[in-house]
Amino acid sequence: MDPEQAVEMVDENTICVAAILGSTLNGEFEDVKRINDLLEEKNKQTGWETPIHVDAASGGFIAPFLYPELEWDFRLPWVKSINVSGHKYGLVYPGIGWCVWRTKEDLPDELIFHINYLGSDQPTFTLNFSKGSSQVIAQYYQLIRHGLEVTSLPHRSGQEDSFGKGADTIYIHTITQGYRNIMENCQENAMVVKEGLEKTGR
Numbered sequence: 001m002d003p004e005q006a007v008e009m010v011d012e013n014t015i016c017v018a019a020i021l022g023s024t025l026n027g028e029f030e031d032v033k034r035i036n037d038l039l040e041e042k043n044k045q046t047g048w049e050t051p052i053h054v055d056a057a058s059g060g061f062i063a064p065f066l067y068p069e070l071e072w073d074f075r076l077p078w079v080k081s082i083n084v085s086g087h088k089y090g091l092v093y094p095g096i097g098w099c100v101w102r103t104k105e106d107l108p109d110e111l112i113f114h115i116n117y118l119g120s121d122q123p124t125f126t127l128n129f130s131k132g133s134s135q136v137i138a139q140y141y142q143l144i145r146h147g148l149e150v151t152s153l154p155h156r157s158g159q160e161d162s163f164g165k166g167a168d169t170i171y172i173h174t175i176t177q178g179y180r181n182i183m184e185n186c187q188e189n190a191m192v193v194k195e196g197l198e199k200t201g202r
């Protein structure tokens, strides 16, 4: 997407400008900061409040770890919502995805269905009805299990004697990989595959 062209096309009926962070085809990032700055200017001139949605399905679990300085998210004032696929680089099996809004006010209440189900209010902004929650738990597990960085966690294990002293205490070290390290490995592997493909000359 050409940011200049995109923002030129914005008129009073535009709901939002949707930018892609991590194209499905080749992983390319669109210049969300440039779109934000152009919209800032246009919104000031026109009095409109055209926001940005970032489709970070493929890049939302990559950019924060590999390019923490890159501004594409809520650091930019016109970014009001972001989606990311947990089942891609969130490292959960299909198919979970997330959408986050900047503030509660950015998700209009008219879009939320309030259902009275078996006597209690059930607000929902998704497809009804029963479905498994195992992927939510898997995502939670992955986030707390891996964390941000590689860490080594010592645990004490084994029998304690009657004085509470660990005569045969065993120390176990759990190494957690950290999302940053995992993404760096993914990127290195991708480069090896890319170079291999280039060498085929096809």
Ligand SMILES: *Cc1c(COP(=O)(O)O)cnc(C)c1O
Pocket (backbone or CB within 6 Å): 020, 021, 022, 023, 024, 055, 056, 057, 058, 084, 085, 086, 096, 097
């Ligand atoms: C994968 C992808 C989607 C679809 O996401 P799902 O979580 O598979 O529904 C949308 N946009 C982009 C840019 C993607 O890469």
